[in-house]
Amino acid sequence: MFDREAYNKRIEWFKEARFGMFIHWGLYSIPARGEWVRSTEQMSIEDYQEYFDEFNPVDYNPKEWARMAKEAGMKYVVLTAKHHDGFCLFDSQYTEYKATNTKAGRDLIREYVDAVRAEGLKVGLYYSIIDWHHPDFPHYGDRQHPMRNNEAYKDVVHNFDNYLDYMHKQVRELCTNYGQIDLLWFDFSYDHLRGEAWRATELVNMIRELQPNVIMDNRLEVSGEGYGSLATNNPQVYSGDFVSPEQIIPLEGIRDEAGRPVMWEACITMNNNWGYNERDKFFKSPDMIVKKLVECVSKGGNMILNIGPDAKGNVPQESVDVLRRVGKWMKGNHLSIYGCDNSGMDKPEYGRITRNGNKIYYHVMENPIGFVALHGLKKEDIKKIRLLATGTELKIADSWVTSNYPDVVFVSFGPNPQMLDDIDTVIEVELK
Template identity: 55%
Template sequence: MTATGVRVGESGRGRPAEVPARFARSSWFRRDRFGMFIHWGPYSVPARDPWLRSHERLGIEDYQFAVDGFGAEDYDPHAWAELAQAAGMKYAVLTAKHHDGFCLFDSAHTEYSSMHNGIGRDLVREFLDAFRARGIKVGLYYSLLDWHHPDYPHYGDFIHPERDNPAFADHQPDLESYRHYMHSQVKELCSNYGQLDILWFDFSYEGMGPEEWGAQELIETVRALQPTALIDNRLEADGGGPGSIVTDAPTDYSGDFASPEQLVPVEGIRAHDGTPVPWESCVTINNNWGYTAGDDLWKSPEQLITKLVECVAKGGNMLLNVGPDPRGRIQPEAIERLRAIGEWLAVNGESVYGAGPAGLDTPEWGYYTRTDTALYAHVLRAPIGPLALTGGVDKDAITRISLLGEGRELPMCDAWVVKSYPDIPFVQFGEVGHFTYPLPDPIDTVVRIEGA
């Protein structure tokens, strides 16, 4: 069962349910499947975490060393874009402003930005220009929180750095003033930088939600200025829950996609009526969003590839994060992994781009994905003997089975070893009579099945 109580594939064995018309704006997003998240800002200087001001209760003055030290001396967004393209990523989202309030763009409403801290550059504009030049769709992350703004709630807030500092016990937030500031900056991003493909807002929490953000007014502004831009669900939710996007009465600001964080949903995300909801799992490539010098817990290329496939098989996307260092350099370990993913996608991308759930039960050896033209078996674990295409594949409908990338046709097995399973199709990776062969790709061998 899904988190909303609906079993994937209930709409009919062999064909998944259609995505509702209200999500038509996200058609490209559901086709492209794989994007790059980029967390970059002054928090890369202490090299600990974008949340360090909150976790360590750092005041604005104590954080100033990070703002002063954030130099972007080696920032080359064209190199970033080349890497994203080599990784097979089709879109990218940059943190235009994170929770610390520091802006990577030229804003008329603050000097707390890359235009005034010594860099003197509009880093967002450079990012957009470089990625658009390579045909990569572009998005901007904008934090609804702001730990620098004087009118944002301080004392008693759930996560503000000064939440339990007695010196701020008498602080009186002016939410009307803050909303005006925040809405004005969103208008700048929507008006001054051309067409945006995604606006990634982050996030609602206890005491700070749609009413405090002025979410209805904000969404109307965004839709007027950027009518085709996709918006996530965090004007009313966080990474742990979907909000009204899965209900029978979604709000105007419920979003175009759900955004689970650091987790691939158990069986995808569906609305209460059982229809699919577009979603994107945002995940880190090691354990931290921003540059963290001591974090060596890098996910392997194999894990990242198979998790991307799992997302697609469950109807979702993967937004994979990198955290450049203060100079703008992406770590070699991240580069190595992204290029490895790209090499796999160069061969097997047909089973990911434009693909989605197969409407079949998940097999024990891996996953199925499906496009309009074929079914794809992602074989992650080698069988003993021929591979059983379990899960409800229609044996009689199959017209051809081949190894994706090579195009080599794979024979069906009807030998004595499978006679107990007359309704299940079995496929061999080698010649008939020799049943066990190593998988051609030990990470994920993709078998293309036509007709089924």
């Protein structure tokens, strides 16, 4: 039975946090053609082996990653402990295909977990339930596998249960060897491989026993198609704690069958790849990132923004610059993000609205001509209006220009009506 009370308690910190950092990093950072390179270029295990032999991340410094996340205003970090290629950044006793056996020579997850925790951020691990390296993970005819339709492997018999034992044991290691884990990000179910095909009830019961407070995404059950049983009245044990829309922001947030808001997190790349891609320079601007974050929060969701460090472990300069600018905005305006939610009010033409209790945040994303209209307010309910970033008080405007709209509250940015922050200037309205 789904315990809604326990569920609501579990996701409290996540709802409060709203903004996280995703990190995709592994062997695929060396070819630098995206994390799917083994699949898209149909490389065999042998083809791909050279990256294992070469892996030597001399600049790996998760303390710096954690500091970057913190300074950008992010509250949690999720790193790929194992991606689809099966390579483990952690020291698993069940495989030799791990960082410990490369030139890195050590458990890279341990240093990451320590670094993130030291910054006071929540610790997340991504773990791919797909595994292109394990001999018992099916590939013949499987469109998600790099070796799909390879005649040479036509008659290979897979013992999928063998793979599942391996996968369960690795998840047990992640839940046992690194102290408290706050978030597990599984990726992903498809075709017939979903839910109990992963022995998911057994898996989740084990996880909940080892890490009673951990939250999980919904991909033991689905990937992108549908929200899974979390959005029904009878979530499965393995429904996960949040829906994980990939590279899309839900049009109006997400609700379950009973109309209750369902927790979700949009995962978004900084450019158009998750893993480092040397040729992909299509980075999103800080302007876009701030606005998309506000959009998520205004629809009751989180945003996790991805970086793809290079083979040596360095974060691309473009990403560093974006994070810095986003952090500058967050420094002054985080109260309009953390713990905020859908306001239930109409979206204004110039931006969006977020809300935290008796504080309503009007995000002004376009310079106004003259006054700014704060729709949906009654003058007598207002205690105080301020510019969030500076604390400057704003008076309700009373002018012949606004007199045609007697029911609307207007304020002014002053005699020179320029936005304080050219991305998003936040006006905080405190209600009585």
